[in-house]
Amino acid sequence: MSGAEIVVEALKREKVEVIFGILGGVVLPLFDVLYKKELRFILTRHEQAAAHMADGYARATGKVGVCVATSGPGATNLVTGIATAYMDSIPLVAITGQVATPLIGNDAFQEADTTGITRPITKYNYLVKDVEDLARTIREAFYLASSGRPGPVLIDLPVDVQKGETKYHYPEEIKIRTYKPTLIGHPLQIEKATALIKKSKQPVIYAGGGVILSNASSQLRKLAEITNIPVTMTLLGLGGFPGEHPLSLGMLGMHGTRYANYAVMESDLIIAIGARFDDRVTGKIETFAPNAKVIHIDIDPSAISKNVRVDIPIVGDAKNILEELIKKVKPLSLEDWHQKIKEWKSKYPLTYQDDHKLRPQYVVEQICRLTKGEAIITTEVGQNQMWAAQFYRYNRARTFLSSGGLGTMGYGFPAAIGAQVGCPDKVVFDIAGDGSFQMNIQELTTAVINHIPVKIAILNNRCLGMVRQWQELFYGKRYSYTDLGGGPDFVKVANAFGAKGIGVSKKSEVKPAIEKAMDEKKLPVVIDFRIEPEENVFPMVPAGASLNQMIGGLA
Amino acid sequence: MEEKQHIISVTVENRFGVLARIAGLFSARGFNIDSLSVAETEDPTVSQMTIGVRGNERILEQIIKQLNKLIDVIKVQDLTSSDHLERELILVKVNATNRANITKIVETFGSQVIDVGQKSVVIELVGDSHRIQMMLKLLRPFGIKEIIRTGKVGIRGEGEK
Numbered sequence: 001m002s003g004a005e006i007v008v009e010a011l012k013r014e015k016v017e018v019i020f021g022i023l024g025g026v027v028l029p030l031f032d033v034l035y036k037k038e039l040r041f042i043l044t045r046h047e048q049a050a051a052h053m054a055d056g057y058a059r060a061t062g063k064v065g066v067c068v069a070t071s072g073p074g075a076t077n078l079v080t081g082i083a084t085a086y087m088d089s090i091p092l093v094a095i096t097g098q099v100a101t102p103l104i105g106n107d108a109f110q111e112a113d114t115t116g117i118t119r120p121i122t123k124y125n126y127l128v129k130d131v132e133d134l135a136r137t138i139r140e141a142f143y144l145a146s147s148g149r150p151g152p153v154l155i156d157l158p159v160d161v162q163k164g165e166t167k168y169h170y171p172e173e174i175k176i177r178t179y180k181p182t183l184i185g186h187p188l189q190i191e192k193a194t195a196l197i198k199k200s201k202q203p204v205i206y207a208g209g210g211v212i213l214s215n216a217s218s219q220l221r222k223l224a225e226i227t228n229i230p231v232t233m234t235l236l237g238l239g240g241f242p243g244e245h246p247l248s249l250g251m252l253g254m255h256g257t258r259y260a261n262y263a264v265m266e267s268d269l270i271i272a273i274g275a276r277f278d279d280r281v282t283g284k285i286e287t288f289a290p291n292a293k294v295i296h297i298d299i300d301p302s303a304i305s306k307n308v309r310v311d312i313p314i315v316g317d318a319k320n321i322l323e324e325l326i327k328k329v330k331p332l333s334l335e336d337w338h339q340k341i342k343e344w345k346s347k348y349p350l351t352y353q354d355d356h357k358l359r360p361q362y363v364v365e366q367i368c369r370l371t372k373g374e375a376i377i378t379t380e381v382g383q384n385q386m387w388a389a390q391f392y393r394y395n396r397a398r399t400f401l402s403s404g405g406l407g408t409m410g411y412g413f414p415a416a417i418g419a420q421v422g423c424p425d426k427v428v429f430d431i432a433g434d435g436s437f438q439m440n441i442q443e444l445t446t447a448v449i450n451h452i453p454v455k456i457a458i459l460n461n462r463c464l465g466m467v468r469q470w471q472e473l474f475y476g477k478r479y480s481y482t483d484l485g486g487g488p489d490f491v492k493v494a495n496a497f498g499a500k501g502i503g504v505s506k507k508s509e510v511k512p513a514i515e516k517a518m519d520e521k522k523l524p525v526v527i528d529f530r531i532e533p534e535e536n537v538f539p540m541v542p543a544g545a546s547l548n549q550m551i552g553g554l555a
Numbered sequence: 556m557e558e559k560q561h562i563i564s565v566t567v568e569n570r571f572g573v574l575a576r577i578a579g580l581f582s583a584r585g586f587n588i589d590s591l592s593v594a595e596t597e598d599p600t601v602s603q604m605t606i607g608v609r610g611n612e613r614i615l616e617q618i619i620k621q622l623n624k625l626i627d628v629i630k631v632q633d634l635t636s637s638d639h640l641e642r643e644l645i646l647v648k649v650n651a652t653n654r655a656n657i658t659k660i661v662e663t664f665g666s667q668v669i670d671v672g673q674k675s676v677v678i679e680l681v682g683d684s685h686r687i688q689m690m691l692k693l694l695r696p697f698g699i700k701e702i703i704r705t706g707k708v709g710i711r712g713e714g715e716k
């Protein structure tokens with residue numbers, strides 16, 4: 001069998017349903033095999049989008065996403081997408097073509113040191129120099145990408161290796177002697193955690209993306225319901241615990257709810273699950289939750305005590321550890337604590353000025369209402385991302401897909417395409433900014449040609465809104481290069497690509513537009529919501545301030 | 556927190572790219588590697604690295620966790636935290652103006668002159684960092700023209716748990 005045939009056989013063995021990418025000279029042997037159409041291939045218009053599609057597919061389905069690019073510029077175009085997946089621990093396998101092995105290192109045409117470039121943004125990467133190693137490498141790549149703390153793995157595949165011949169043997173077992181992720185939590189640590197929980201008077205659960213990655217949301221729910229402990233989520237944790245649950249505090253952090261941030265700051269115990277105390281979450285680290293003991297459950301030992309001192313680390317898979325904790329914990333009587341939280345909730349609700357103007361928060365609320373909170377929502381980056389996080393209620397895991405760690409503008413639209421490919425029966429909305437959407441707008445073609453009916457809700461403020469907000473608040477309203485100059489006409493753009501376009505400038509048009517978009521089952525729909533341009537995201541913890549020093553957002 | 560010199564012994568897969576991964580881990584976090592030595596072990600699939608690095612306990616804990624996280628790393632030990640032996644080999648080229656005195660110092664240290672030239676001599680010295688410091692101090696007045704060091708290697712002693 002040829003190397004290229006081995007790749008396709010191996011991908012079939014790994015139950016890959018779809019590959020996203022663009023071809024070029026050094027992947028021609030592989031594409032000659034893909035020509036047989038044994039695997040679905042979606043031709044994108046930019047490799048960055050291919051990586052984001054694979055990422056969106058992975059986040060929505062829990063499976064490994066796969067993308068392919070040619071050498072040199074194809075591979076470097078994947079970089080942003082790979083880095084995005086790496087920061088959020090998303091399982092991807094990226095396959096890149098490489099120049100023939102005798103040419104490597106000669107500055108050959110379209111040669112780039114792809115493994116060198118991607119080393120710091122992959123969980124692992126391979127340059128396959130011998131076709132004999134190919135099947136085993138693919139097996140290992142899928143295993144590494146999806147096990148332990150997941151992440152992207154890249155396989156760089158020289159053109160002569162794709163053409164090389166060998167006997168195909170797919171190894172059932174993999175032996176990587178250096179790689180043994182800890183899955184089961186240490187019983188003694190679980191015992192200690194149980195004791196701390198029992199003693200606590202003002203505990204909070206702080207749930208991150210790890211809850212979703214380990215499919216532990218039902219266990220998390222049980223833990224919270226048994227103990228009565230309120231739950232706050234990070235951006236990536238949204239959906240890991242039902243947003244409408246009475247114990248939910250919503251999101252914490254820079255644009256979190258006041259009550260979540262106050263609860264964390266006044267807590268005497270933080271139970272962190274698959275979260276990493278990122279600076280957007282903790283605010284000023286020196287003043288963070290001064291009276292709290294910390295239990296930290298994480299599969300990655302290096303995440304523990306990285307940013308804050310942890311009293312009880314429990315290394316392992318969140319789902320396993322929560323199963324054990326559930327067996328041990330007892331109901332707590334936290335009436336005073338809940339009373340306090342209730343007061344915060346009624347005093348500082350998450351609100352906005354709901355007047356006659358077209359405001360982005362209203363748009364997001366309406367999308368939530370009309371999709372019954374059951375759509376998959378992807379976001380771009382900026383204000384749109386925060387409004388999508390604040391005003392949509394996520395009740396299920398894998399329904400909120402956003403670039404949290406890297407904050408990649410241009411992520412949401414291709415991620416929505418990937419999610420829709422993985423979940424054809426779901427309604428998928430990209431809640432977008434006009435700036436971000438233009439970063440991967442070319443993928444409208446991909447969506448039209450492949451009949452992918454994603455909906456793009458542009459919260460169009462004609463500016464790079466989040467940056468403009470910082471200029472308004474912290475740079476004396478000196479709006480340096482954040483005005484996007486008004487264009488383009490997104491409805492016309494959508495039509496030119498063969499997609500549907502709907503323009504909305506009045507509040508009364510919001511509902512019909514969303515309904516119309518939801519009725520469309522074949523084509524992508526762009527809704528251009530021309531919102532109030534100066535709307536800001538509140539509340540907000542200014543960078544460097546303590547988590548409870550929030551500004552704005554008061555009713 | 557107090558900064559200290561640490562010697563970390565890292566056992567790794569003997570593959571291309573591994574050194575780059577380890578070096579990248581340090582550089583990406585702004586940690587400087589003070590000394591580094593790498594070679595194949597008895598088992599040709601395994602290499603042994605000894606890395607000298609300065610830092611406080613917190614930084615060191617992170618470095619060790621991050622090293623352990625690398626797929627190619629088999630084992631990481633902070634030798635400084637326990638009984639260990641360390642050695643470094645250095646070659647020193649010294650002005651040969653006062654050969655008799657140089658020879659005396661070299662003999663006291665039980666080391667050797669390995670090359671004798673018209674203008675300079677080359678001395679080889681093996682020892683721990685203390686011993687090497689001492690000898691360099693004594694040689695400095697003669698005029699050191701060049702020093703080449705292998706970087707430290709270390710091993711755990713028997714008094715180990």
Ligand SMILES: Cc1ncc(C[n+]2csc(CCOP(=O)(O)OP(=O)(O)O)c2C)c(N)n1
Binds near residue numbers: 381383385410437
């Ligand atoms: C690729 C990339 N470039 C730049 C930034 C910096 N940045 C963060 S938010 C933002 C503005 C985003 O504007 P838009 O997409 O219109 O969203 P809005 O904030 O207006 O909702 C920018 C430029 C980024 N996050 N990603």
